[in-house]
């Protein structure tokens with residue numbers, strides 16, 4: 001378990017991390033999201049004592065990092081894959097780490113095997129590709145067989161096979177009861193990996209919730225219907241007191257009834273349906289909706305609706321961007 005209490009980091013008059021309090025619990029993958037500059041890396045660095053907080057505290061299994069006798073056996077971290085000594089082989093990089101942390105030498109070969117680097121164990125790490133460097137960084141995090149693992153952008157530079165591998169590795173480690181905390185900008189990947197989400201913006205906590213609740217609370221869900229009797233279908237839905245909107249592609253969208261209700265309504269009037277599909281926004285859409293007001297740097301957009309960088313994107317019918325009230 002990782003516990004943050006009022007964690008704060010200021011650089012001069014810039015508050016990078018602002019009174020953050022949350023817990024990262026064991027047995028699940030917790031995703032850490034936030035726009036660029038939100039304070040994710042700074043938070044993670046403070047978790048393993050690489051930066052000192054200006055205020056508040058982080059506890060690893062109830063202790064401050066500096067009070068852990070053998071920290072690598074409690075928490076392993078991949079923060080900067082380039083932090084390895086380039087002149088040393090993959091094996092020797094890990095051997096030095098093992099020896100200085102009283103970790104059995106046998107673990108070095110084990111973790112090299114786990115991350116798929118055994119065939120290049122004797123090669124100098126400066127010749128490694130970005131993906132190989134990531135794997136070596138992951139091996140160093142696993143070295144002490146810790147109960148808590150923290151990965152900052154672990155899929156950076158990995159090919160699809162590598163991304164699939166790290167996703168399964170994180171899920172397996174979590175299923176063993178470990179605490180897994182991971183940041184990534186790849187929303188589609190995060191949606192497949194994380195069970196729980198911590199979202200920050202401008203250093204502040206925006207959400208601490210399950211993946212399913214986060215998507216539900218920050219996006220619009222609706223049912224899409226298509227029928228060769230589209231006009232009659234829309235009239236019947238409207239007569240039932242439900243708002244139905246015809247959209248350009250010949251379908252009807254309804255966001256105040258379930259697909260079961262609509263299916264039964266259509267069947268009751270013997271209307272043929274070609275589509276009856278509940279639509280749920282993606283994590284990416286939900287994330288953009290939630291963090292729209294706390295993005296530090298915006299790219300200029302030619303899209304007139306999104307041209308004002310100070311404004312959140314306008315809600316669009318059919319694109320899952322209408323904000324729902326909490327619990328709706």
Ligand SMILES: Nc1ncnc2c1ncn2[C@@H]1O[C@H](COP(=O)(O)OP(=O)(O)OP(=O)(O)O)[C@@H](O)[C@H]1O
Pocket residue numbers: 011014015016034035036037038039040041042043
């Ligand atoms: N050493 C430093 N000195 C001054 N400002 C810093 C320092 N480190 C980080 N910052 C600032 O703190 C804020 C948070 O940075 P941080 O790198 O933690 O964000 P992040 O969420 O990890 O961003 P990204 O997603 O781009 O990696 C940024 O505005 C950054 O410019």
